[in-house]
Amino acid sequence: MTSVLAVKDLAVSFATPEGAVAAVDGVSFSVEKGECVGIVGESGSGKSQTFMAVMGLLATNGKATGSIKFQDQELVGMKIDKLNKIRGSKMCMIFQDPMTSLTPHLKISRQLTEVLVLHKGMSERDARAKAVQMLDRVKIPDAKRRLDQYPHEFSGGMRQRVMIAMALICEPQLLIADEPSTALDVTVQAQILELMQELRSQGDMSIVMITHDLGVVAGLCNRVMVMYAGAFCETAGVDDIFHDPQHPYARGLVGSIPRLDRPGEARLTAIRGQPPNLQHLPMGCTFQERCDFVFERCIAERPALSTFAPERAKACHLKGFDKEGKVVR
Amino acid sequence: MSGEPLLSIKGLKVHFPTSSGGLFGATRPLKAVDGVDFDVFPGETLGIVGESGSGKSTIGRAVLQLIKPTAGTVAWLGTNIAGFTRAQMKSRRREMQIVFQDPLASLNPRMTAGDIIAEPLDTFEPQIKADERKARVQEMMAKVGLLPQMINRYPHEFSGGQNQRIGIARAMILKPKLIVADEPVSSLDVSIRAQIINLLADLQKEMGVALIFISHDLAVVRHVSHRVLVLYLGKVMEIAESQVLLSRPRHPYTQALLSAAPVPDPEVERGKKRLLIEGDLPSPLDPPSGCVFRTRCPKAQAQCAQDIPALEPRGGASDHLVACLFPD
Ligand SMILES: Nc1ncnc2c1ncn2[C@@H]1O[C@H](COP(=O)(O)OP(=O)(O)OP(=O)(O)O)[C@@H](O)[C@H]1O
Ligand code: SF4
Ligand SMILES: [Mg+2]
Numbered sequence: 001m002t003s004v005l006a007v008k009d010l011a012v013s014f015a016t017p018e019g020a021v022a023a024v025d026g027v028s029f030s031v032e033k034g035e036c037v038g039i040v041g042e043s044g045s046g047k048s049q050t051f052m053a054v055m056g057l058l059a060t061n062g063k064a065t066g067s068i069k070f071q072d073q074e075l076v077g078m079k080i081d082k083l084n085k086i087r088g089s090k091m092c093m094i095f096q097d098p099m100t101s102l103t104p105h106l107k108i109s110r111q112l113t114e115v116l117v118l119h120k121g122m123s124e125r126d127a128r129a130k131a132v133q134m135l136d137r138v139k140i141p142d143a144k145r146r147l148d149q150y151p152h153e154f155s156g157g158m159r160q161r162v163m164i165a166m167a168l169i170c171e172p173q174l175l176i177a178d179e180p181s182t183a184l185d186v187t188v189q190a191q192i193l194e195l196m197q198e199l200r201s202q203g204d205m206s207i208v209m210i211t212h213d214l215g216v217v218a219g220l221c222n223r224v225m226v227m228y229a230g231a232f233c234e235t236a237g238v239d240d241i242f243h244d245p246q247h248p249y250a251r252g253l254v255g256s257i258p259r260l261d262r263p264g265e266a267r268l269t270a271i272r273g274q275p276p277n278l279q280h281l282p283m284g285c286t287f288q289e290r291c292d293f294v295f296e297r298c299i300a301e302r303p304a305l306s307t308f309a310p311e312r313a314k315a316c317h318l319k320g321f322d323k324e325g326k327v328v329r
Numbered sequence: 330m331s332g333e334p335l336l337s338i339k340g341l342k343v344h345f346p347t348s349s350g351g352l353f354g355a356t357r358p359l360k361a362v363d364g365v366d367f368d369v370f371p372g373e374t375l376g377i378v379g380e381s382g383s384g385k386s387t388i389g390r391a392v393l394q395l396i397k398p399t400a401g402t403v404a405w406l407g408t409n410i411a412g413f414t415r416a417q418m419k420s421r422r423r424e425m426q427i428v429f430q431d432p433l434a435s436l437n438p439r440m441t442a443g444d445i446i447a448e449p450l451d452t453f454e455p456q457i458k459a460d461e462r463k464a465r466v467q468e469m470m471a472k473v474g475l476l477p478q479m480i481n482r483y484p485h486e487f488s489g490g491q492n493q494r495i496g497i498a499r500a501m502i503l504k505p506k507l508i509v510a511d512e513p514v515s516s517l518d519v520s521i522r523a524q525i526i527n528l529l530a531d532l533q534k535e536m537g538v539a540l541i542f543i544s545h546d547l548a549v550v551r552h553v554s555h556r557v558l559v560l561y562l563g564k565v566m567e568i569a570e571s572q573v574l575l576s577r578p579r580h581p582y583t584q585a586l587l588s589a590a591p592v593p594d595p596e597v598e599r600g601k602k603r604l605l606i607e608g609d610l611p612s613p614l615d616p617p618s619g620c621v622f623r624t625r626c627p628k629a630q631a632q633c634a635q636d637i638p639a640l641e642p643r644g645g646a647s648d649h650l651v652a653c654l655f656p657d
Contacts, residue, residue, distance in 0.1 A: 042518045155609040185380035186545060187606050187625075190589035194605060212519055215591025219598035238595045256523035257593050258552035260575065267530070268552070270523035274488045 002072055003030035004174050004206045005054065005091075010066035012046070012053045021278050023049045025230035026066065028305075031174065034204040038217035038238070040253070041227030042275050047210045050227075051176045055093050056083050071173065089119050092167035096179040098159040101166060102151045108162055109147040115170055134165040138195060157188035164195065171205075178210045196220055214257055218242060223311075226250045229276055229286035232305050234314045246321060247314045248291045285317070293318055293327050333407075334368035335506055335539055336392065341365040341401035341411075343387050347614065358399075359614050361387040363563035365401075366640060369507065374533065374540040376554030376571065378547050378586070382613050384563040385543045389509040392541065393425055394418050423453050426500035430512035432492035436484040443480035446470065446498045453503060469498040472535075473528060490521035494528070501532060509541045514549065526553055547590050551575055556648075559583050562613055562621040565640050569649040579643050579656045582606075582622045620654065628655050 012024035024046040031037055039047045053064040056075060068075040070091055075083065087093075095101060103111060112134065113127035122130070128147070135143035138161040151159055160180060167175060177196070181189040197220055200207055209221055217224055217238065224241040226234045226249065234247035245251045255269035273290040282288055285298040297317045305315040314320075319328040342365075344358035362384040369375050379385045390396040392403060394413050403411040405421060413421070426449070429435035436445055446466045450457060457465075467477035473494040484492055493513060500508050510529065514522040530553060533540055544550045550557055557574045559566045559582065567580040578584045588604040606625045611617055617624045623633040633654055640652040 042520060157609050185610060186547070186589050187380065187585060188609055190591075190603060190605055191607075193591065194603060213591065214519070214593040215598075218593050218595045219591045219601075242594055252520060254593070256520050258523075258526070258548045259593060260548045260551060260587065260590055261592050261594070261597055267527055268523040270527050271520040272524070274490055274521065275518070 003032050003069075004071060005031040005208075006067075006069040007050075007054065008067040008069075010050065010053060010064060010068060012049050012058065012062060012064050014059070015061045015063075019279060022281075023062075023230055023278065024053065024064075027231055029225060029232065029235065031206050031208060033173075033206055035223060036200050036207040036209060036221045038221035038224040039208060039210045039227060040212060040214060040217055040224060043212070044275060044278070045227040046230040047227050048178055051093065051178065051208060051210065055087050055091070055176065056080075057087075057093070085119070089115060089170035090172050091174040091176070092170070092172045093176040093178065094163050094167050094180050096182050098156075098163040099151065101163045102159065104151055107148050107150055108154075112147070112162075112166055112169055115166075119170065130169065131165075134169050135162070137168070138162075138165045139191075140165070157184055157191060160184065160188075160192055161195070164192075164199075168199070171203075174206045174208070175199075176208045176210070179212075180209075181216065182211070182213070193219060214242075214254065226253065229281060230278060231286070231315065232313075233287065233316070234312075235305070236312045240312060244321075244323075246308070246312070247287075247316050248293055248318070249287050250314075251321065251325075252290075285315075287316075293329075295329070332370060334404075335371050335406060336369040337402075337404040338365060338367050338388075338392070339402045339404070341388070341391060341403065342399040343384070343391050343396055344399040357614065360563050360616065361613060362391065362398075363616075365560075365563070365565055367558055367565065367568060369539050369541060371506065372533070372537045372539055373556065374542055374554045376550035376557040377541060377543045377560060378545065378550045378557060379560035380545060380610055382562070382610060383560040384613075385545075385560055386511050388560075389427065389511045389541060389543050392507075392509055393422075393427055395427075419452075423449070423503050424506045426503070426505045426508050428493075428496045428500050428508060428510040428513045431516050432489055432496050433484055435496060436492055438484055441481050441483060442470070442475070442487070442495050445484070445495055446502055448499055449503045465502065466498075469502045472532065473498045473501070474524070488521075489517055490524060493517060493525055497525075497528065497532070501536065501538070504536055505538060507539045507541070509543070511543045512545070513542070515544065515546070522549075529553065547586055559586065562611065562616050564621050565650070565652060566622065567649075567651050567653075568640070569646075573646070573649055577644065577649075579649070579651045580622075580653050581626050581628050581657075584657075585625075585627075620652075630655065 008028045009026050011026045014021045014023055041047055052058050054068050112131040116122040116127040116130060131147060132143045140146055140161050181192045221238050224238055225232050228249050234250040242254060245254050252271035271290055276286055284301055285303055288294045288298045303315045303317050305313050307313045321327055341362055343362040344360050347359050377385050391398050398411045402409045443466050446469055447462055450462060470477045475494050514525050542553050551571050554571050557571050558568045561582050566582045578587055585604055585606040592598055608625050611624055619634040619636055620638050623629040638652045638654045640650045643649055643651040643656050
């Protein structure tokens with residue numbers, strides 16, 4: 001079976017006045033059909049830029065190298081008109097701010113039907129019918145009437161739904177969602193997550209969910225990739241990440257969130273220090289300054305992401321942690 | 330909680346004039362806070378949780394008189410300070426401090442960390458000797474986990490988490506009786522957030538300061554607070570001891586909030602039955618009649634559009650207050 005997305009040695013760097021910033025440092029991963037992969041990690045760790053590179057949407061000072069295959073087609077270096085046939089129809093991305101995808105002065109009917117008419121050669125009428133159907137699917141009440149409204153006539157949560165409808169209208173094989181619910185209120189966020197869950201169970205679309213909210217990942221994803229300083233430090237099934245994390249950063253991350261379902265829990269296990277400057281990464285492990293288990297090898301040699309159990313990989317020189325949470329060297 | 334409250338808020342209203350509105354430029358007020366009562370006791374943490382526009386920050390600012398209340402009393406150690414002028418507030422400022430959400434934006438970029446932290450000292454103890462001033466600043470820096478030798482650095486040379494530590498050091502240096510922390514960790518990364526939460530908890534224990542901890546994140550609020558106040562459209566829905574609120578929420582809105590918050594555990598999430606409430610928050614310019622939550626409440630009856638529910642003790646506990654006509 002071929003993967004929906006297969007990325008190999010992807011590096012993203014940005015040219016800045018202070019020199020090059022290596023935002024993504026040679027990552028390899030794949031996304032399979034029908035799965036939902038969560039991407040978590042600190043701000044600035046490269047979550048968004050990894051997938052901006054996949055979409056070919058890097059800022060002009062950014063450059064991607066390596067290989068990005070979408071359904072076996074190489075995207076790196078692909079001609080823009082060919083790429084445009086794929087992104088926005090077979091592979092879509094949604095963002096935290098819906099207004100990055102919506103045009104303020106156009107009725108949403110136009111924004112929804114345009115792709116169908118242009119890309120899929122649908123008649124105006126069929127496209128409208130499909131648009132109404134899509135708005136229904138993302139649970140916008142009274143879809144027929146609302147189709148002819150402008151983005152500003154929708155509330156924040158509703159606008160987010162419109163953006164999701166727009167992404168889904170061409171029935172993409174891959175949906176990349178970058179913090180789609182972060183800016184929303186808790187109760188509205190829950191509605192959007194419920195919607196994402198429903199979409200997931202309906203078809204065989206693959207979803208990549210970028211978020212720093214581990215709760216969102218727990219509820220939605222089957223697999224998780226944890227990013228730190230431009231690379232993946234641990235990848236695993238969702239249960240393993242939460243119940244048996246093996247990279248010290250992943251362990252710290254899971255231990256540092258207050259939980260509503262554990263009353264009386266004492267202190268959070270904070271990770272000390274702060275993320276490193278991408279322009280001055282140490283030679284060895286990028287987590288060494290914050291790690292409680294650092295030893296000589298960590299300083300001398302950067303650990304590579306390597307498989308240590310079926311479907312599990314980590315980038316750490318330690319053997320791991322046992323069931324009691326004790327370190328095994 | 331027992332003894333005399335430090336702070337006692339009664340019938341607090343903060344209405345903002347808005348220019349949009351009816352005919353002939355008539356203004357209708359935005360009722361950001363609309364009749365709120367609560368107490369804060371010495372050394373406790375009261376969490377205030379609510380969604381955007383619920384009035385959380387406005388309450389925090391009204392407590393410190395950074396915003397003038399439209400009505401109600403704000404009693405600080407028995408004296409009503411509502412409507413106090415800046416000059417009148419000055420002597421109280423020593424005892425009440427605030428920490429803001431965006432650490433970098435709330436610090437003066439042209440001042441060094443040391444001068445920022447010393448600001449309250451300079452105001453209230455201007456006669457202090459230079460070396461004592463420095464010693465006290467550095468002692469405070471060490472307490473909040475900053476290297477004392479960083480005293481001459483500027484805010485832009487620190488990370489977000491470190492700047493928040495500077496803000497906390499500034500708030501704590503005069504050993505106030507109350508600190509209002511308005512979303513102090515919301516702009517920080519998860520791993521840094523835990524550091525700051527632990528720091529606030531440690532300092533509180535050590536210095537016995539009371540804390541009003543404002544956040545939209547119920548899990549964070551629950552973790553740090555002894556008691557939690559749930560706010561919706563400028564009104565208190567429920568106040569209870571933090572454990573009780575979690576295990577026995579009685580207001581339908583609190584129940585919905587608890588159910589909406591995703592739990593970082595796949596097993597729990599899979600087994601969870603979500604109680605989703607529909608729609609978005611109504612505009613605070615045009616709040617629903619009767620109970621403000623009724624338009625989204627799964628239990629709403631006709632009566633909820635008529636009567637405004639009072640905040641009353643429920644379930645036999647005098648400190649568990651609920652504002653609902655049909656509470657659990
Ligand atoms: N146009 C650009 N020029 C220079 N650096 C950039 C540019 N865009 C992104 N970066 C840098 O690339 C790094 C990775 O950024 P990215 O947006 O992928 O982080 P992220 O993990 O998505 O963080 P967040 O959680 O804050 O969204 C950051 O250090 C960022 O400052
Ligand atoms: S490689 Fe060493 S420093 Fe890096 S995470 Fe593992 S133990 Fe820690
Ligand atoms: Mg991002």
